[in-house]
Amino acid sequence: xxxxxxxxxxxxxxxxxxxxxxxxxxxxxxxxxxxxxxxxxxxxxxxxxxxxxxxxxxxxxxxxxxxxxxxxxxxxxxxxxxxxxxxxxxxxxxxxxxxxxxxxxxxxxxxxxxxxxxxxxxxxxxxxxxxxxxxxxxxxxxxxxxxxxxxxxxxxxxxxxxxxxxxxxxxxxxxxxxxxxxxxxxxxxxxxxxxxxxxxxxxxxxxxxxxxxxxx
Amino acid sequence: xxxxxxxxxxxxxxxxxxxxxxxxxxxxxxxxxxxxxxxxxxxxxxxxxxxxxxxxxxxxxxxxxxxxxxxxxxxxxxxxxxxxxxxxxxxxxxxxxxxxxxxxxxxxxxxxxxxxxxxxxxxxxxxxxxxxxxxxxxxxxxxxxxxxxxxxxxxxxxxxxxxxxxxxxxxxxxxxxxxxxxxxxxxxxxxxxxxxxxxxxxxxxxxxxxxxxxxxxxxxxxxxxxxxxx
Ligand SMILES: [Fe+2]
Ligand SMILES: [Fe+2]
Ligand SMILES: [Fe+2]
Numbered sequence: 001x002x003x004x005x006x007x008x009x010x011x012x013x014x015x016x017x018x019x020x021x022x023x024x025x026x027x028x029x030x031x032x033x034x035x036x037x038x039x040x041x042x043x044x045x046x047x048x049x050x051x052x053x054x055x056x057x058x059x060x061x062x063x064x065x066x067x068x069x070x071x072x073x074x075x076x077x078x079x080x081x082x083x084x085x086x087x088x089x090x091x092x093x094x095x096x097x098x099x100x101x102x103x104x105x106x107x108x109x110x111x112x113x114x115x116x117x118x119x120x121x122x123x124x125x126x127x128x129x130x131x132x133x134x135x136x137x138x139x140x141x142x143x144x145x146x147x148x149x150x151x152x153x154x155x156x157x158x159x160x161x162x163x164x165x166x167x168x169x170x171x172x173x174x175x176x177x178x179x180x181x182x183x184x185x186x187x188x189x190x191x192x193x194x195x196x197x198x199x200x201x202x203x204x205x206x207x208x209x210x211x212x213x214x215x216x
Numbered sequence: 217x218x219x220x221x222x223x224x225x226x227x228x229x230x231x232x233x234x235x236x237x238x239x240x241x242x243x244x245x246x247x248x249x250x251x252x253x254x255x256x257x258x259x260x261x262x263x264x265x266x267x268x269x270x271x272x273x274x275x276x277x278x279x280x281x282x283x284x285x286x287x288x289x290x291x292x293x294x295x296x297x298x299x300x301x302x303x304x305x306x307x308x309x310x311x312x313x314x315x316x317x318x319x320x321x322x323x324x325x326x327x328x329x330x331x332x333x334x335x336x337x338x339x340x341x342x343x344x345x346x347x348x349x350x351x352x353x354x355x356x357x358x359x360x361x362x363x364x365x366x367x368x369x370x371x372x373x374x375x376x377x378x379x380x381x382x383x384x385x386x387x388x389x390x391x392x393x394x395x396x397x398x399x400x401x402x403x404x405x406x407x408x409x410x411x412x413x414x415x416x417x418x419x420x421x422x423x424x425x426x427x428x429x430x431x432x433x434x435x436x437x438x439x440x441x442x443x444x445x446x
Contacts, residue, residue, distance in 0.1 A: 032423040069373045126317040127396030128374035128414075149374030167375075167414035168423065176280040176415065 005038050007031075008078055016086040020184045022173045030081070033168055037073030037150070044070055072150035076130055079162045079205070083197075085190035092188060097195035100160070107142045118144050118163075119182045125165050133161040135198060158205055160197045161189065252290050253319075255283050256326055264334040268431040270420045278329070281415055285321030285397070292318055320397035324377055324409060331408050331444075333437035340434040347407075347442050350382075350389040361391075362433060365410075368393050369429045372412045380408040382445060389445075408441045 010030055015023035044066045051059035085091045094101055094111060101111060108114035121144050122131040129148040134157035136143060142160075145153060153159045163185060170181035197205045258278055263271035292314040299307035333339035342358050343351060355361035368391050369378045376395045381404035383390060389407065392400070400406035410432060417428035 028422050036423070065373075126313065127376070167418060171414060171418045172422070175276055175419075176284070 004042050005074055007035050007038055008081070010081055012084075012086055017084060017188045020087065020188045021084075021170075025168075025170070025172050028172075029077075029164075029168060034074070034077040037070045037077065040066065041070035041074055069150050072147075072152045075152050075206075076147075076150055076162060076164070079159055080164050083161050083190050083193050084185075084188050085193070087187045089190070091190045091192035094191050097191035097198070100191070100195045100198045103142055103198070114144075115186055119179070121146060122163060122165050122182045123179060128166045131163045131165060132157075132159050133194070134159050137202075158197065158202060160205075161194045253286050253293075253322055255279075255286050256329070258329050260332075260334050260337065264337075265332060265339075265435045268335075268435045269332075269417070269428075273415075273417065273419050276419075277325075277411075277415060282322070282325040285318045285325065288314070289318035289322050316399070317397050320399035323399045324397055324411070327406055328409050328411050331437050331440045332432075332435050333440070335434050338439060339437055341438065343438040343441065345442060346445055347438060350445065351380075354389050365391050366426070366429045369410060369412050370426060375413045377412060378410050379404075379406050380441070381406055405444065407444045408436065 007030070010026070013023075014026040014030070017026060044063050048060060048063050048067065051057075051063065090096060104111055104114045108117060118131060118133065125131070125146055125148075127148065129146050129151075132145050132147065132153050134143050134145055134153050135141070137156050137158055143157070145157065147153060153162075163182070165178070165182075167178075170178060174181040255278070258274070261271075262274040262278070265274060292311055296308060296311045296315060299311060342348065348358070351358060351361045355364060365378060365380070372378065372393050372395075374395065376393055376398075378391060378393045379400050380389055381392050381400055382388070384403050384405055392404065393412075394400065400409070410429070412425070412429075414425075417425060421428040
């Protein structure tokens with residue numbers, strides 16, 4: 001029997017990220033978009049279980065695309081909610097992430113330069129996708145990468161911080177001005193969580209996520 | 217439309233190909249030779265497609281989104297011309313994704329505006345004549361075609377477009393989806409395109425994109441589709 005995934009509750013209220021992200025966006029994003037990825041994923045996994053029972057490998061292959069997309073949507077959004085926090089929270093202060101800040105400064109010169117670079121990468125996305133700060137698990141180096149649509153970060157990279165650049169993430173508030181969204185979101189980054197992911201293993205990223213771990 | 221649209225950079229490129237000795241001369245006159253892509257006027261008012269598509273969406277979509285593709289395409293074309301001038305092949309290759317994305321965005325939206333029409337000006341209904349025959353040949357009847365088209369739209373993972381295209385080899389029509397702003401080029405001719413980017417519907421429909429896909433059939437300009445099929 002396939003695992004059933006469920007929508008993890010937001011770790012803050014729908015209006016808690018205002019004025020950076022409106023309550024309307026957060027509500028639709030969480031209860032509709034994220035929920036839809038989970039529903040689609042559960043259906044696809046149920047179909048896959050049937051196909052596996054029947055040794056129907058062709059159907060299994062055909063399901064991979066939907067699983068990649070919907071599971072990616074679930075994982076990416078879960079990571080995203082967790083790496084955001086109200087601007088008033090102590091976790092939004094950069095000094096709670098001293099190891100990460102040192103690594104960012106070593107790699108990009110300063111936090112500001114890193115943010116500029118990150119934002120340029122976000123705005124360069126052609127279509128729907130995500131921008132990520134990742135750590136290479138071999139070298140330990142920090143990198144900025146993008147993933148398209150709902151692809152998760154590739155194997156060998158540990159996601160530390162993800163920003164949703166789908167239009168649904170900002171359009172009701174920022175319209176086509178995605179540059180402002182990309183700038184303002186830095187006010188609601190949960191640096192404490194990002195530091196935890198940085199100093200911890202893969203488990204610190206995926207281990208606590210509701211229902212994710214079993215299939216990671 | 218495409219004739220005007222797509223002419224822009226070919227003139228300049230053939231001028232540049234004329235030969236190394238004449239390269240400097242071509243360069244000097246390039247800003248005059250090269251046509252810039254420009255935002256086409258909408259063939260109807262921003263509010264004219266309501267209630268299928270709100271006036272606010274149409275205005276932002278045309279004035280902001282489409283304009284940005286035009287501007288970015290022109291910028292990339294200029295960089296491309298400069299790279300060609302310098303015979304910098306790596307730079308030319310590196311610019312291709314930008315040309316494809318922004319050029320595609322310009323071409324796709326131009327085709328999209330033209331294949332929509334207010335219902336009071338003939339938008340909606342069912343195709344007749346050649347388009348009807350072509351659709352029935354491929355899909356049996358119009359209702360089945362519409363269902364398949366909407367399924368294709370709903371299945372797009374991320375940003376993209378669904379198109380009714382003509383296969384130039386077989387002459388038959390078919391539904392194809394394209395990611396992001398990938399344009400319909402090569403062996404297919406675009407007949408009817410529906411923008412499935414979130415910006416095309418989000419202010420009015422939010423996540424209920426199936427409602428947008430269903431409502432847009434009330435404002436399809438089948439006459440424009442027929443002209444493209446000829
Ligand atoms: Fe999008
Ligand atoms: Fe999202
Ligand atoms: Fe669009």
